[in-house]
Amino acid sequence: MRSTIGIDSIGVYVPRLYLDLTDEWARTRAPVLAGGDVQKLVGKVTDGVGVRRMAVVDAHQDCATLAAMAAKRAIDAAGIDPREIDYLAVGTETTVDQSKSTAAYVLGMLEQHYGVRMADVGAPQFQFACIGATYALEAAVSRIRAGDHAKPYALVIASDVSKYPLATAGEYTQGAGAVALLVSENPRLLALEPGLSATITRDERDFFRPNWSATAVVDGKYSIDVYLDTLEAAFHAYAERVEGALGIVASRLYGAIDHFLFHVPFPRMAEYAAARVFLGQWLADAAPGGARSRLLAEVPLAGAGAGAGAGAGAGGSPAGEALQRKEVERLLAKSPIFREAFARKVNPSLALSRDIGNMYSGSLYLALASLFEQAQRPAGAPPAGAFSAGPPLAGQRIAFGSYGSGASAKVFSGSVMADYAKVTSHLRLTEELRPQAEGGTRVPLSMADYERLHALTDAELDYDGAAIDSVMQKLRDGVALAPSEVAAVAALRSAVQSPKWRVRPRGASILAPRAEFALERIGTTSSAERTDTGYRYYAWVP
Ligand code: CAA
Secondary structure, three states: OOOOEEEEEEEEEOOOEEEEOOOHHHHHHHHHHOOOOHHHHHHHHHHHHOOOEEEOOOOOOOHHHHHHHHHHHHHHHHOOOHHHEEEEEEEOOOOOOOOOOHHHHHHHHHHHHHOOOOOOOEOOEEOEOEOHHHHHHHHHHHHHHOOOOOOOEEEEEEEEEEOOOOOOOOHHHOEEEEEEEEEEEOOOOEEEOOOOOEEEEOOOOOEEOOOOOOOOEEOHHHHHHHHHHHHHHHHHHHHHHHHHHHOOOHHHHHHHOOEEEEOOOOHHHHHHHHHHHHHHHHHHOOOOOOHHHHHHHHOHHHHHOOOOOOOOOOOOOHHHHHHHHHHHHHHHHHOHHHHHHHHHHOHHHHOOHHHOOOOHHHHHHHHHHHHHHHHHOOOOOOOOOOOOOOOOOOOOEEEEEEEEOOOEEEEEEEEEOOOHHHHOOOOOHHHHOOEHHHOOOEEEOOHHHHHHHHHOOOEEEOOOHHHHHHHHHHHHHOOOOOHHHHHHHHHHHHHHHOOOEEEOOOOOOOOOOOOEEEEEEEOOOEOOOOEOOOOEEEEEEO
8 A cells, every 4th residue: 555645844945036017117117118107017016916025135045045945944834854854856947056956055955054074865846847846756765665765754945036127027026035844654645656647848048048148038927828738638638647547537527626835026927827716617517506507608709619719610710719718718707607717716826926026836825824924814804905814725636737847847746634634824924925024024125225136146257347348438438449458358358258257246145144044155266176166165154
């Protein structure tokens, strides 16, 4: 008989700095993004996209420090000795090194902080855009299931710093943070259902980050289509596996799942995903009194076949079918049947991302933490933001829809264990996300500070920037160059043609690090005795 394997404890870390998207940012960007109409931009970002604040990393923070913070929280919440872990995997798409595993840096930080040796721990990094941590989780579970573990726990961490070019449609979906999951046999939080996970992968160009770029290249609207198509196909494959393994037929699947958690690049995306997934499931439920009859009464166009999977039945060109399907999903999103289902089965998982933005690989697992936290709110407590509290969760089935651009979708499920409330009682994310002005600890950024942090890079071209800047200004102004300045142009040309890089000082933090892991410096030594150029020195700052 298979043993129960799953998530035993969860830790979440979100940096304290944030940018308010309804204030100075909106006034600054409105001329570029909304023809000067500030209210229109605020409406689009808060209602159309669903975010109002984005988490931003400080100068001493990066994907590795966020990961170590989340790991510490998961370990402390479980009350275990870190030496009980023998596998530490990080899923990230914003790695700190082109070769070394971020997990090795995290391991070093944990060893330093807890004063232990963890030399016998496997520490790989998984990369596949936002789905990397899900592949890491799958590997950790398989390893335990195969009996390859020597110690009870594996630690899986999803950590990212999302960055797009400034003043683009991607900018307002940025965010940062990490989620750590302690994985074990007989978990106290969530038992993952074996043999049901379904994966779809397509070679796609919807979103990626070439080696030379610090920000993502994204075809925004197309990325939404690829997300929905691959997720739908993965749900379809999951439904077949559920029917084969558990005998739950497709028409009964919706009723058998209590909560649908999706990858959340921004909260409205979870709504698009739910519309796509629910539509297929409701159309399949044709029994008398089943969801199909109510659906068709409220959204008659759904009966034209547009939702029956990959445009089936619309009868026109593929583009026409896609348009019809979009229209059906748009109408569905407004219908009472959908709004009720969404409020019950999806909304509680979205309470936090509105104030964080896109955590990339962590966003699906932030949704899980959000669901747990919402379930702990006492009955009658005011909802967080626009979202309502969920019901007690023990025994309920959660379906996870993971997505990574480029592109891969994976659907899997788990059931909540009886001890979940005790194991998640340490979560205080709603409180942590409250700004200082509202009695919390989060600190707002000015545009100037935000743009300075956004521009931070680890290295810069090795030439005299100030001299080149003044030469460029003279060229722009049509002012003659001195002979020494002509030499500066030649230096710039050779620097660009055969670039040499030097480590760039990161500058002061906005908030001095306190009770956290921090990037202290990046090595610059290159000698016969010792070489560490580019190596990152982290430390726990008490
Ligand atoms: N008030 C209220 N709503 C408004 C509004 C206003 N004043 N103005 C516009 N809206 C609505 C629009 O109607 C639209 O809603 P519907 O879809 O319901 O019609 C919504 O706001 C968004 O507006 P746009 O369609 O004009 O889209 P945009 O230009 O703001 O771009 C985006 C949105 C494509 C997501 C862009 O932010 C982007 O490129 N983001 C990065 C890529 C991304 O997140 N892709 C998601 C799928 S890929 C993935 O999930 C992996 C990942 O993590 C990156």
